[in-house]
Amino acid sequence: MYMKIKTAILAVMICAAANADDTLSSTYDHFVDESGNISLPDNFRRDWAFLGTWSIAKDDVETSSAASGHGAAGLHNVYTQRATIDYFRKTGKFPDGAVIVKELLKAATASMTTGTVSRGTEVEGWFVMVKDTKGRFQSNPLWGDGWGWSLFNAGQSDSTVTTNYKTECIGCHIPARKDDWIYLNGYPVLEATP
Ligand code: HEC
Numbered sequence: 391m392y393m394k395i396k397t398a399i400l401a402v403m404i405c406a407a408a409n410a411d412d413t414l415s416s417t418y419d420h421f422v423d424e425s426g427n428i429s430l431p432d433n434f435r436r437d438w439a440f441l442g443t444w445s446i447a448k449d450d451v452e453t454s455s456a457a458s459g460h461g462a463a464g465l466h467n468v469y470t471q472r473a474t475i476d477y478f479r480k481t482g483k484f485p486d487g488a489v490i491v492k493e494l495l496k497a498a499t500a501s502m503t504t505g506t507v508s509r510g511t512e513v514e515g516w517f518v519m520v521k522d523t524k525g526r527f528q529s530n531p532l533w534g535d536g537w538g539w540s541l542f543n544a545g546q547s548d549s550t551v552t553t554n555y556k557t558e559c560i561g562c563h564i565p566a567r568k569d570d571w572i573y574l575n576g577y578p579v580l581e582a583t584p
Pocket of ligand 1: 519552
């Protein structure tokens with residue numbers, strides 16, 4: 391009886407581990423081709439976990455006077471796989487195959503019963519990072535420093551518009567270098583909560 395329970399527990403544990411691993415190792419089957427070209431994951435909004443939002447204040451954007459005033463000029467919504475959150479909470483690191491998608495939305499601001507409120511409107515594009523702990527694509531200039539890096543414009547989610555992460559991405563991520571290039575303070579969900 392005792393042995394049976396032990397075997398059953400072991401089976402459940404193996405199964406759970408396999409599921410967690412499947413989610414992330416499948417990244418390289420589904421979202422990255424053999425040359426390292428990244429594609430935007432389908433349905434990440436519905437199926438993945440929400441990491442956090444960055445609100446870009448209007449005041450910081452150089453625009454016409456019509457756009458000035460209170461509220462957000464844009465919102466950046468960030469998503470990842472649930473297994474990435476589980477792994478990060480345990481280890482403080484991003485697992486191989488972690489995908490982080492930052493969706494850029496335009497914003498509109500209106501007076502509502504809660505106050506002056508900005509909401510996301512149309513999608514402008516997506517920044518995507520794919521964690522690579524194995525140095526898979528050393529000759530591809532979209533890969534390096536532990537990640538694959540790509541930007542997709544709205545309406546063109548199947549092909550990236552960027553060609554070189556060193557000139558187009560990493561310079562702006564230097565303030566987050568010690569956190570594996572990720573701006574962690576926008577993502578409280580990564581901290582293990584009680
Ligand atoms: C102009 C500076 C700038 C450039 C260029 C830039 N980033 Fe970022 N990125 C940021 C900042 C700042 C954040 C967090 C705050 C925000 O979104 O406003 C961020 C956040 C992200 C995130 C969400 C995860 C995180 O680090 O917090 C991803 C994914 C991302 N960037 C990918 C890319 C990729 C891929 C490129 C190149 C194609 C790129 N970025 C180029 C400044 C930049």
